[in-house]
Amino acid sequence: MVAMPPIALRLRAASPGLLALPWLKPLGDWSADEVALRDLPVGPSRHLVRFVEADGTLYALKELPIRVARKEYDVLRELRLRALPSVEAVGLVERGPSDQAILVTEFLAHSWQFRRLFQRLPAGLTKHRERLLDAVAILLVDLHRTGVFWGDCSLANTLFKRDGQTLQAHLVDAETSEVHPALTDGQRNLDLGILVENLSGDMIDLAVRQGRSLDDTDEDIAAVESVADRYRQLWDELHREEAIGLGDRYAVEARVRRLNDLGFAVDEVALEAGGGGETLRFKVAVANRRFHAEQLRALTGLDVGEGQASVLLNDLRAYQVALERARPGSASDAVVGARWRAEVLQPGMDKACAAIGSTTDPIQAYCDLIEVRWLLSEEAGRDVGDEVALKAMSARTVPPESAAKMMVAEAATSSFAPIPVDPDEDLATPTMDFDDGDGPPAELQGLL
Numbered sequence: 339m340v341a342m343p344p345i346a347l348r349l350r351a352a353s354p355g356l357l358a359l360p361w362l363k364p365l366g367d368w369s370a371d372e373v374a375l376r377d378l379p380v381g382p383s384r385h386l387v388r389f390v391e392a393d394g395t396l397y398a399l400k401e402l403p404i405r406v407a408r409k410e411y412d413v414l415r416e417l418r419l420r421a422l423p424s425v426e427a428v429g430l431v432e433r434g435p436s437d438q439a440i441l442v443t444e445f446l447a448h449s450w451q452f453r454r455l456f457q458r459l460p461a462g463l464t465k466h467r468e469r470l471l472d473a474v475a476i477l478l479v480d481l482h483r484t485g486v487f488w489g490d491c492s493l494a495n496t497l498f499k500r501d502g503q504t505l506q507a508h509l510v511d512a513e514t515s516e517v518h519p520a521l522t523d524g525q526r527n528l529d530l531g532i533l534v535e536n537l538s539g540d541m542i543d544l545a546v547r548q549g550r551s552l553d554d555t556d557e558d559i560a561a562v563e564s565v566a567d568r569y570r571q572l573w574d575e576l577h578r579e580e581a582i583g584l585g586d587r588y589a590v591e592a593r594v595r596r597l598n599d600l601g602f603a604v605d606e607v608a609l610e611a612g613g614g615g616e617t618l619r620f621k622v623a624v625a626n627r628r629f630h631a632e633q634l635r636a637l638t639g640l641d642v643g644e645g646q647a648s649v650l651l652n653d654l655r656a657y658q659v660a661l662e663r664a665r666p667g668s669a670s671d672a673v674v675g676a677r678w679r680a681e682v683l684q685p686g687m688d689k690a691c692a693a694i695g696s697t698t699d700p701i702q703a704y705c706d707l708i709e710v711r712w713l714l715s716e717e718a719g720r721d722v723g724d725e726v727a728l729k730a731m732s733a734r735t736v737p738p739e740s741a742a743k744m745m746v747a748e749a750a751t752s753s754f755a756p757i758p759v760d761p762d763e764d765l766a767t768p769t770m771d772f773d774d775g776d777g778p779p780a781e782l783q784g785l786l
Contacts (some may be wrong), residue, residue, distance in 0.1 A: 348411075349429040349442070355392030356442070361431045365401040365440055389445070396445035397428070404432050406513060407439035413486075413512040414443070420484045421626060423477060424509040425497070446508060448699045449497040455747040456544055465739040467561055471537075473498060473505035475568035478533060480627065481509070482526050483576070489514030491529060492536035502645030502705045503741040526573075530566055537562040576602065579621040590620060601627045601644040637675035638683075642701050649705045654678045689724060693732040694745060706731060706742035713737045 349356055360368055365386050368375065376389040376396060385402045402410075407430060414427035429442035452470055459466060474496060481488055488509065495511040509515070518525075541558040545551075575596065582589040594604050606623040630647035634640055637654065640647075657678050661669035669677070683704060690703035711727035714737070736742045 344434065346432040346434065347429070348431070351395070351428040351444070353393040353395070355395075356397070356429065359390065359392065361440070362433070364433075364436070364438065365399060398425075398443050398445055400441045400443075401438055402441065402513075404434075404437050404439045407432070407441045410512045410515075411441055413515045413517060416517050417486065417509065417512070420486075422480055422484060422486065422509070423506055424512070446497055446499070446510070448702070449499045449508065450747045451497060452493040452540070453544060453547070455498070455744060457548070458746040459743065463738055463743070464557075464561070466744060467558070469505050469741070469744075470498065471561060471565050472568060473507040474533070474537070475565050475572065476627075477507040477509065478529065478569055479572050479576070482521050482529065482573075483624075485518040485520050487516045487518065487521060487525050488529050489516065489532070490536070491533035493540040494536075498747075499643070500699070500702050500741070500744055500747075501643035502647070502649040502702075503709055504645035505744075506643055506645065530569055533569075534563060534566055537565060572600070575600070576624050577621075579619055581617045582620045583617060593620070593622060597622065597624060598629050601629050601631075601648070603627075603629045603632065637671060638679055639675070640679070640701075646701050646705055649708055650683070650701075653682065653708055657682050686724075689728055690731065693728040698745070706736075706745060709740055710736045710742050713740055 345361055347361060355374075360372060365388055368388065368390075374391040376391055378389045385400050387398060387400050390397050390399055400407075411427050411430040414424060417424040418426055425443045425446050427441065427443050430439060431442070432439040455466060455470070470493075474491070474493070477496070478488065478491060490511065490513070495509070497508045497510045498505045499508065500506075521529075538559050541562055542552065542555055545555045545558065580589075580593075590607060590609075594607070597604055603625040604622050605625040608619075608621050608623070610619045628644055628647075630651055631642060631644045634642065634647040634651050634654070637651075640650070642650065654674065658669045658674045661674065661677075686704045686707055687700040690707040691698055691700050694703055694706070707724065707727055710730055711722065711724060714722045714727055714730060717737075730736050731742065731745075734746065736745075
């Protein structure tokens with residue numbers, strides 16, 4: 339029998355710090371005196387999960403059987419190649435004799451699990467729940483459009499990042515996922531059914547953690563069941579074929595505009611003769627969900643989320659209109675992006691970060707400033723200006739249903755304490771205490 343090599347290592351981020359980690363040892367045997375372990379709360383897990391900082395980057399490491407690890411690594415790599423929102427797999431290290439592997443993913447900055455948000459917000463703020471459920475439905479549509487069967491859709495296996503006035507959901511556990519050229523309707527419906535069932539359990543679990551009676555969860559369960567409707571409505575909007583009149587170009591424009599408003603770029607419009615020659619069959623081929631993001635990048639060079647881009651584009655266009663009104667011809671698309679970044683965006687980000695903390699995402703902080711200023715101005719019936727909005731952000735007194743209110747979910751994700759070197763401490767056992775009592779937070783990176 340040919341002996342298996344002691345280790346097989348694949349690293350896509352071949353930094354000196356990663357290469358120097360003690361890969362020959364089981365993950366549970368790594369100690370703080372040889373590795374920059376970071377102390378992040380870890381909840382109940384099928385596998386051992388630990389966090390390591392190497393060359394200034396934070397990584398999540400999960401130990402699991404080789405066959406399962408290979409499958410998850412391959413799926414996560416494919417998701418990134420297809421530009422789908424997920425954590426990024428940067429390495430796989432196999433220890434042949436033990437049939438164990440360590441999957442390495444990069445920490446997803448500014449992300450969090452759903453429990454963190456709901457534990458830190460007052461009960462009854464349904465707008466935030468709607469944003470979260472919309473994000474999950476959109477993620478599942480994105481996966482299914484590109485042939486990905488999730489297999490274990492749930493809030494517990496999803497991380498959320500704020501994206502302008504919306505949320506962006508990220509897949510973070512691909513152990514049960516499969517990648518196909520395309521999914522059948524049966525596969526899509528199965529995955530959707532799993533999602534609704536798991537989300538119902540997630541909401542019931544959250545109610546128990548919050549000390550609420552199960553009798554109080556009827557509204558939550560009804561909202562969860564609406565995810566299937568949200569999914570189907572979006573899927574139909576993207577894929578339906580409709581009949582239009584021969585001269586009805588407005589129907590085409592309206593359909594394209596609706597898709598653009600949802601963030602989807604249209605790759606192709608197809609018109610074919612219908613029955614009797616009086617109508618046309620009309621359908622569209624939809625590209626990625628980065629319509630506004632690509633526009634903003636072309637104007638400014640910024641690479642941001644689709645939700646953030648929608649907010650920033652409106653701000654940029656308002657600035658452009660003001661410049662053109664003051665001096666016609668002074669703010670063409672060729673120059674306005676650079677001026678807006680220097681004169682509006684950068685000062686705005688600096689002020690917003692000073693108000694809510696320097697570790698926040700600067701782009702998102704400025705989006706929050708725009709939203710809070712607008713909402714407070716609507717309430718006051720006049721433009722209240724930046725200072726009033728910044729004061730509300732600093733004091734965490736922004737309007738309760740505003741997207742900016744979700745900044746409370748990010749408060750504990752900005753610093754990662756080193757695990758102290760203690761020879762008497764059992765470093766193989768991860769902490770099981772939950773931050774704020776809310777269950778595994780975003781720092782778990784979905785590796786549960």
